[in-house]
Amino acid sequence: MAGHSTWPEWIYVGVIVALMFWVGAEAWNVERLVEHVPADAEVIKVTGAQWYWQFEHEDGTKEVGTLHVEAGKAYKFEIHSIDVNHSFNIHDYVVLMDAIPGRVNTVWFAPDKAGEHDIQCREYCGLIHYNMRGKLVVEEPST
Amino acid sequence: MVLELQKPRPIWQIMFSTHHTDVGLLYLIMSIAFLFLGGALALLIRAELFLPGSQLIADSMTFNRIFTVHGTTLIFLFLLPSASAVGNYFVPIMVRYKDMAYPKLNAIAFWMIPPGGALIWLGFADFTWYATPPYSIISAPGPAADMWIFGLKILGISSVLGAINFVVTILKCKHPDMSIGQVPLLAWSFLSSSLIVLVAIPTFAAALLMLLTDRLGVTGFFNPAMGGDPIAYAHLFWFTFHPEVYVLVIPAIGMMYEIIPRFSRRPIFSKGSGIFAFVLLSIVGFSSWAHHMYATGMTFTEKTVFMIGTLAAVPASGMHVFNFIATMWNSRIKFATPMMWAIGGIALFFSAGAGGVANAAMPLDFTTHDTYWVVGHFHLFVMGTIAFGTIGYIYYMFPYVTGRLYNETMGKVHFVLSFIGTILVFFTQHVLGLYGMPRRIFDYPAIPEWIAMNQIATVGAMIIGVSMVIFLINLIHSSAKGKPADIHDPFNLGGQYYYPFESKNPHH
Numbered sequence: 001m002a003g004h005s006t007w008p009e010w011i012y013v014g015v016i017v018a019l020m021f022w023v024g025a026e027a028w029n030v031e032r033l034v035e036h037v038p039a040d041a042e043v044i045k046v047t048g049a050q051w052y053w054q055f056e057h058e059d060g061t062k063e064v065g066t067l068h069v070e071a072g073k074a075y076k077f078e079i080h081s082i083d084v085n086h087s088f089n090i091h092d093y094v095v096l097m098d099a100i101p102g103r104v105n106t107v108w109f110a111p112d113k114a115g116e117h118d119i120q121c122r123e124y125c126g127l128i129h130y131n132m133r134g135k136l137v138v139e140e141p142s143t
Numbered sequence: 144m145v146l147e148l149q150k151p152r153p154i155w156q157i158m159f160s161t162h163h164t165d166v167g168l169l170y171l172i173m174s175i176a177f178l179f180l181g182g183a184l185a186l187l188i189r190a191e192l193f194l195p196g197s198q199l200i201a202d203s204m205t206f207n208r209i210f211t212v213h214g215t216t217l218i219f220l221f222l223l224p225s226a227s228a229v230g231n232y233f234v235p236i237m238v239r240y241k242d243m244a245y246p247k248l249n250a251i252a253f254w255m256i257p258p259g260g261a262l263i264w265l266g267f268a269d270f271t272w273y274a275t276p277p278y279s280i281i282s283a284p285g286p287a288a289d290m291w292i293f294g295l296k297i298l299g300i301s302s303v304l305g306a307i308n309f310v311v312t313i314l315k316c317k318h319p320d321m322s323i324g325q326v327p328l329l330a331w332s333f334l335s336s337s338l339i340v341l342v343a344i345p346t347f348a349a350a351l352l353m354l355l356t357d358r359l360g361v362t363g364f365f366n367p368a369m370g371g372d373p374i375a376y377a378h379l380f381w382f383t384f385h386p387e388v389y390v391l392v393i394p395a396i397g398m399m400y401e402i403i404p405r406f407s408r409r410p411i412f413s414k415g416s417g418i419f420a421f422v423l424l425s426i427v428g429f430s431s432w433a434h435h436m437y438a439t440g441m442t443f444t445e446k447t448v449f450m451i452g453t454l455a456a457v458p459a460s461g462m463h464v465f466n467f468i469a470t471m472w473n474s475r476i477k478f479a480t481p482m483m484w485a486i487g488g489i490a491l492f493f494s495a496g497a498g499g500v501a502n503a504a505m506p507l508d509f510t511t512h513d514t515y516w517v518v519g520h521f522h523l524f525v526m527g528t529i530a531f532g533t534i535g536y537i538y539y540m541f542p543y544v545t546g547r548l549y550n551e552t553m554g555k556v557h558f559v560l561s562f563i564g565t566i567l568v569f570f571t572q573h574v575l576g577l578y579g580m581p582r583r584i585f586d587y588p589a590i591p592e593w594i595a596m597n598q599i600a601t602v603g604a605m606i607i608g609v610s611m612v613i614f615l616i617n618l619i620h621s622s623a624k625g626k627p628a629d630i631h632d633p634f635n636l637g638g639q640y641y642y643p644f645e646s647k648n649p650h651h
Binding site: 008013017020023024026027028031032034083084085089091092096098100102103118121125129 | 374439469506510581582
């Protein structure tokens with residue numbers, strides 16, 4: 001439409017661009033902090049398989065399906081898969097990382113209080129994907 | 144006068160025609176047929192998830208096959224062909240050419256779709272529309288998986304042929320008196336989306352071949368047991384299918400650009416910004432594919448790059464919304480059925496986009512990724528925006544195709560029910576995702592919040608199902624028995640209908 005001004009549109013675009021800058025900067029900053037793994041984090045090896053989770057603690061203890069950790073400690077998961085893609089997920093702690101054969105992905109978390117939480121697979125992995133579930137048991141600190 | 148259904152012709156005359164409106168009609172009828180087939184699968188999925196435990200569907204394998212075919216059908220056999228239907232009808236007329244540039248190629252592109260669709264439906268594969276390796280290589284049962292691969296291959300070639308035809312028709316066959324700036328926005332939308340197809344699809348075509356040879360065991364591109372990497376497939380797939388989102392959404396926006404000024408009885412606020420936003424979107428659409436892959440173990444830098452690429456698409460989409468609102472502002476709007484669909488589509492487009500910004504922000508994506516949030520998010524695009532724009536346009540073109548009027552009351556009831564249903568299903572699924580329910584699951588634990596929200600979503604889906612039956616009845620009944628339309632101004636807008644029947648190209 002000729003003969004009318006389009007400046008409101010440019011102001012509007014400017015506002016959107018500014019908003020996106022703000023969202024991007026916030027996200028960048030939060031992600032940077034979230035990805036900083038504490039130096040004393042204990043390593044737990046997580047193995048995804050059709051259709052269960054297996055865990056191996058630093059001291060060599062192995063668990064299947066249920067994972068026991070202590071409140072107040074930081075843990076670093078080293079996640080891989082022995083067959084197809086899975087995704088290791090503790091939704092209550094926003095822990096999510098794909099388990100991919102041939103790769104080791106890492107993610108960390110620090111449970112703050114005792115309780116039980118669901119572990120699930122969030123990447124389609126076939127027949128029993130819907131029931132590839134586990135339990136996270138956070139225990140009171142032992143010392 | 145060439146009105147398709149008013150002047151009956153034997154069906155084979157339409158089927159073996161290469162005339163652009165005949166091919167367009169074939170595209171339209173076939174895509175609506177697949178809309179109902181794919182929609183029926185959606186209702187099965189929703190019915191199954193109404194309660195935990197097995198309801199209608201006996202086992203998870205059947206369920207997995209159903210959602211795979213549901214997604215594949217509605218993307219490749221409804222959304223893409225329905226856009227091609229509109230493009231075939233109107234692009235040649237808009238650029239004032241007698242037909243598509245290559246009419247035979249056009250008919251071939253259409254006739255590749257039924258065999259492709261048949262392969263997908265007869266195979267009924269189970270590896271999701273993403274064909275996730277290494278599952279699709281080592282675990283997915285054949286021959287369903289191989290049939291899916293060949294089906295997609297055929298559909299991909301058909302898309303490329305169609306896109307070549309649109310690009311050549313618009314750029315080389317437009318009337319010599321018409322500058323490219325005078326080409327209407329709907330034709331511009333087909334130009335942009337076709338160019339995206341030409342750049343994006345070959346990547347997936349390659350990935351499909353690699354997937355096939357991997358399945359045959361002669362290569363190991365994506366098979367870790369043979370030294371391959373499934374993440375390579377993810378990159379190839381999303382390099383095609385993130386831009387593909389824009390291939391689907393841009394024509395729907397183009398259709399809204401036809402409807403909204405017409406029913407606001409006012410020219411579009413800024414055609415220049417519409418063209419600018421189309422072109423911008425089709426370029427920045429290529430800078431965001433790996434935002435689907437944040438959780439595959441990407442580094443912080445990679446994630447940052449793709450987050451910026453994703454957020455860059457927002458201003459261009461926002462410009463369209465602004466254009467629509469500024470056009471409607473203080474105008475004399477006639478709320479006929481096509482206009483209601485277009486306005487509803489804009490509202491849901493905005494909601495879908497806002498959810499997309501949340502997904503793009505890296506830390507939030509780890510909450511939403513692969514949950515029902517994502518299902519709700521992209522359905523607000525494919526159903527709420529693209530299907531709404533397309534259905535609105537089907538009502539808009541109805542008098543042009545049939546020479547008759549659709550039933551206005553049924554059209555409005557269809558809109559109101561669909562709009563309510565869409566909000567019930569897909570807004571609820573966003574919240575369900577925040578509660579942590581993963582996608583693609585056949586059964587779920589009896590968590591009270593999950594059950595409640597699944598039930599709301601199922602009720603919403605049934606409402607959409609009812610509205611679509613009303614749509615079908617309206618289409619069939621009105622095309623045979625509807626009131627004859629005043630072809631110069633069927634919607635009584637007090638001006639000229641943009642496409643009087645005289646503008647139809649004669650059959651040749």
